[in-house]
Amino acid sequence: MRRTITTLLLAVITVSIASDQVPAPPQTHPILLMNATIHPVSADEIQRGAILFEKGIITAIGRRVTNLPDNTETIDLLGKHVYPGMIAAASVIGLTEIGAVAVTRDFSERGEVNPNVRAEVAYHPDSEIIPVTRSNGVLLAHSCPTGGLISGTSAVMMLDGWTWETSTLKAPAGLHINWPNMGAVRSRYSRITEEEAVKRREKALKKLDVVFEEARRYFVAKEAADKSGKIKLNTDLRWEAMLPVLRGEVPVFMHASEVRQIESAVEWANRQNVKMVIVGGYDAWRVADLLKKYEIPVIYETVNSLPRRRWEDFDTPFTGPAKLHEAGVQYCISMGTGGASNHRNTPYEASKAASYGLPKNEALKSVTLYAAEILGIADKVGSLEKGKDATLMITDGDPLEITTQVEQVYIQGKKIDMSDRHKVLYDKYKEKYRQLGKIK
């Protein structure tokens, strides 16, 4: 059966239902979005194009999609745009609710060496932050542990689901390490001397090498034990968790911003022979050649930030991505792990970079496809291509412009409830002023 529904999606924004958001059921029937400007990101945009998805997977995309299966729901989106869902490439979404309330923080475990802790098991699917984030088109979040020296493993989460299990797209995504400061941080509140900073750095670096050596000893024993039944190995959860890194299956996400941190992290990764992604990367452009040579990608956080050095150009943080792009370094843009509540503004980080030199189409890629590639999920998301997940959004314009409205989103073909805590409260208090006769 074919249905053609011309929906005035704008209405969703203002007359949303004042209730808790309910996770969507799996896609029950094929859906065709037509007459929209389709932005596959991996290819040129398609004016008045169509996209068909079924059981959560994109099955066709193009100017025209023919041979529609039975029961296809056809939605006419004349004047609208379709984009892949955006990705919060480094975040603590699901791992925290209210930053200032300690009991709601689950991203930083006690101790320095915690490779075995897993982000996905602490991801709270009922976090109010999740619907708020996805209703602006950010549909996937890389949720990362952040504590100590070795923080744990992260996971890529879909921002809809009844449980953390059904929300997980990829786990582990990688192991997180905080590269130590290479010298005293120059700030008013830092009273550490250069000597003390160097001492701490040496201690941390030594620890890192010791940890990796122990993990490798475990790795060797493990391989031997797997081959021979005679060799017995006692399970160590820490080193067990590091096997995917040592096997090269997932990268180390190395949180490093200052140039000396990045340089020494690269030296370390080469020596340890592990895949590495730089997260932070404030100074990455200063050593772009090095990063390009060793094919080390950068998750660039945060475009909207102040220059870290007084003498630097006022637009230094804005121009970082453009410089990485020009130098041919693989990169994407993220708001970072500093807080969970503002990731709905991820697209505006990218467009800020675009206002200071990054080409517009690059800006769009930097929060979609490039993020997917760096996180190792580009086979499923990041662009609109046949065979990929139908994780996408419908907008009335360029999602990188603030004034654009995101009208509907789909995650793996599931039509997502566009309501969120903010809209619920808005509706509630509009009612108050209606009762008072202050508004209509």
Added chain:
Amino acid sequence: MKKTRLPLSAYSLIFFCFFATVKGQVKPVDPGQTIHHKTPKVFVLKGATIIPEPGKVIESGEIVIRDGLIESIGKSAKIPGDAFEVNLSGKTIYSGFIESYLERSDKKPPVTGRRSQQNQDEKTTTTATSHWNPKVKPDFSVLEQYDFPEKEGKTLRSLGFTSAHLVPGSGIFRGQSALIHLGNWSPGSVIKEAGPVQAIGFEYGTWSDPTYPNSLLGAVALTRQTFYDAKWYKEAWETYGRFPETNDQPEEDRGLAALSTHLENKGAILFMTDEELGSLRAGKIGKEFDLNVWLKGNGYEYRRLNDIKALDSFVILPINFPKAPDVSTWETALQITSEELRHWDMAPDNANKLAKAKIPFVLTTSELEDKKTFRNNLLKMIKRGFSKDEALASVTTTPAKRLGLSEVLGTLKKGKIANLVVTDGDYFDKKSRVESVWIEGIKYPVITEPKADARGTWTMQWRYDGEVRIDSLKITGERTKPQGKLAGHKMTIPLKSVTLSSNNMFNFAIQGDTLGMDGIIQFSGSIKEDYAEGQGRTPTGGTLSWFARRAAPYEKEKEEKTETQEKTSKLVVRYPEGAFGFEKMPSQPELILVKNATIWTMGPQGVMENSDLLIKDGKIWKVGKNLSISPKAKNSVIIDAQGKHVTPGIIDCHSHTAGFSINEGAQSVTAEVRIQDVINSDDINVYRQLAGGLTTANVLHGSANPIGGQNAVIKLRWGSAPDQLLFKGAPQGIKFALGENVKRERSWGRYPETRMGVEQVIRDAFTAAAEYKTKQASRGGGKGGKLIPVRRDLELDALVEILNGKRLVHSHSYRQDEILMLARVSQDFNFRIGTFQHVLEGYKVAEAIAEVGAGASTFSDWWAYKYEVIDAIPYNGPLMEKVGVVVSYNSDSSELARRLNTEAAKAAKYGPMSKEDAFRFVTINPAIQLGIDNRVGSLETGKDGDFVIWNGDPMSMYTACEQTWIDGKKYFDLTRDREMRAKRKEERNALIQKVLSSGENKMEKGSNKGRRMRRPGEAESYSCVEGELK
């Protein structure tokens, strides 16, 4: 000469002490423990070159000293028969140097980390009548805890200093200084017990310190209050003295009593400063109270020379030049600001710049990590062109004059105290050395080395076991650390353990193997001029005897080291210093015409396409189509803005940019503190925000207490001094705060800890203010009346201003209950709330906000960072607006303030509302809230010429700001910014090269110890959102 003691009468005290101690006419009170010492103290110093004062020379003159005084001086002074002759031919004699600032402090080293210092530096000996605040102790005399370490005296003497101005070093009102001689400590060392100054330092505790003040804000406020109190104290006691019947006796306060007496005598107030804006801050207080301001300088004066000159103050200047920044690798060099590099280059010229500007100053060794570097630094300055006479005056005549010692010290003159410096050459020649100083006619040797010099080539004859040898002995090295070798026929033996002791005894040893003696041969003996002789032992214990004659004197080997060229820095001072400062401040063209732009007037004219904006003398003349100015008009600028958008300058209604200090949190009510006292005009974020189109900011006190401090509305006039940033004519305001930040538990237990208590604190404060107001009205002027005048209370003054409608309340708030609470309190006390700040639940009680006529200054979409913002929504602003509240979007962040234009876009998104209406949130609406909408916020005739040129729609994320103008002056220009970058790059390279080739860098490598990381207060951003930023 009077022999009775006249307290606090300066000159009589000097002469009293001086005759009493130096001439010994008065029998010492101390009975002593030994027989009387009566050695004559009469000397004649002969043959030296005498520099009696800067610019004067007596070649080969004499000085007669008797009992500590100069009896005569000159070329042919009459030499009394009882004078002991001291031959100083070849030497130079200067008047003893005066150290103008020698700090005495009982301060313990600060605890690192964030733990409370708990006032550990305060003296514990307070009395019942001490001032209530432990940091206010004008009654303290530096001599009370005086304990002079001989080591320090020795160091100062080795530099030529013979007397010092001793200044107390802890607290805010630190107490009275004193003047002393730098000889061995004895009661007679005091020249003048009550020195010329009361010292003030803006000292404050750490954030977690419960004692007020714990911020610079509070320290300044307490200083001002104390000056008012001192004035009042005197009046109060006078009134009480005349009318004891009608008044209660005022409280006694030793501190205020001492301060009011000092002020009455027009005594100087010496303010400590640690950077040039601190000098201006001190000057401002000086002006307010008509003080005789002295400044303890900081080395940064050259950065605001004209402003400092205008203070007309005397400066005690340290010459602690910064060490070379660590630029050992390109990565570490990145960590060094341009400002630091430039300061390293310019700091040694500071004194000379003061001299050229005719700012009176003296030099001090204070602030030098190693005081011994004083002379090196001084020589460095002289190489850079500072005159020797000026240098000498700055440690002799000028300090003598300023410290009230001209009658007794500062020059070599008959009748003055015999304090002198003896050098072996020009003091300002690197090779010369200070040999001794004389203090009160007593010699203090500086160089204690043997008279004999062992160095040179000697012919030595020695005999042992019947044998005689003649060898050559060659002694080299330092005079006090000689080394050498014995050379004979076809052999050379190095000398072992060569020593020359102060009694001219000379010892050495040699390995005897070459001479056929197994073991060590020892020599010892003495030297007298060119002859030496002595005994020794052979390895077998046999006797040897020797003598030697000097065949040739010692010749220094040529020094390889070429001295680094020392030249005046070529850098031109920028405003502010560092990268992106102006060498020349922006000028104001008479006429500015911006043509063909899309103009967002934000006034009745709406958004006008293809239109022109005309500015005349800094004010908007007209907005319209086809405007033109005569091509002949001089001093005019025409900007073709085809395709560009022009808007009013953006206004941030909640900022903490450009503040050295933001929170005074030690008390729940601190209405007396003022942001205008702590403006950091050099905050680089001012420039960065100009680059985002911001022109005006409401700089607020933080949210540490229910009633915080007074705000400062500023214009971002980058490069100006702090007071020039102030928005003249803007209504005064004050910060209040409600909720979590103020009720948060403090370790020392501050009231309140609930929202219930917050309400009571505010009600209580206004109740007190109302009573104060009534009392003031009932007592009239006070002065000369029968009743003790009402004590002026800066805290209550500010609250009364609120009650009088002269001060707007800007209240940090989140939850609807507290918003409604303050609205009701304001109605009860009948005062005006200018804005609720943050007001993230304002949408829940918008009708109440509208009812009291308050504005709402909120964030566009921040939420969930703390519990009280769990219900924050991005629809807050638009919904309040619909209910009739004037709404603005603020930053509360030095970063967000750079992009308030796109924050406004969020109002358009979530409203949804038109872009033009949304843009009101960052232009005319905040102007209305701050009461400055008659001046800024829209582009209308007669308003200030504050505007921004954008390269596209200002609400688009892809748009960048191209130019920002304030008062018709261009403070930001993207093109000019690019030029500044190029210049900075070139300059940094040159300076880094200079550091590297200076040779200074090597010793510093990998060490930051003792290096000032940067100026205080540099480049930090504050936010109420993150709590109170510990």
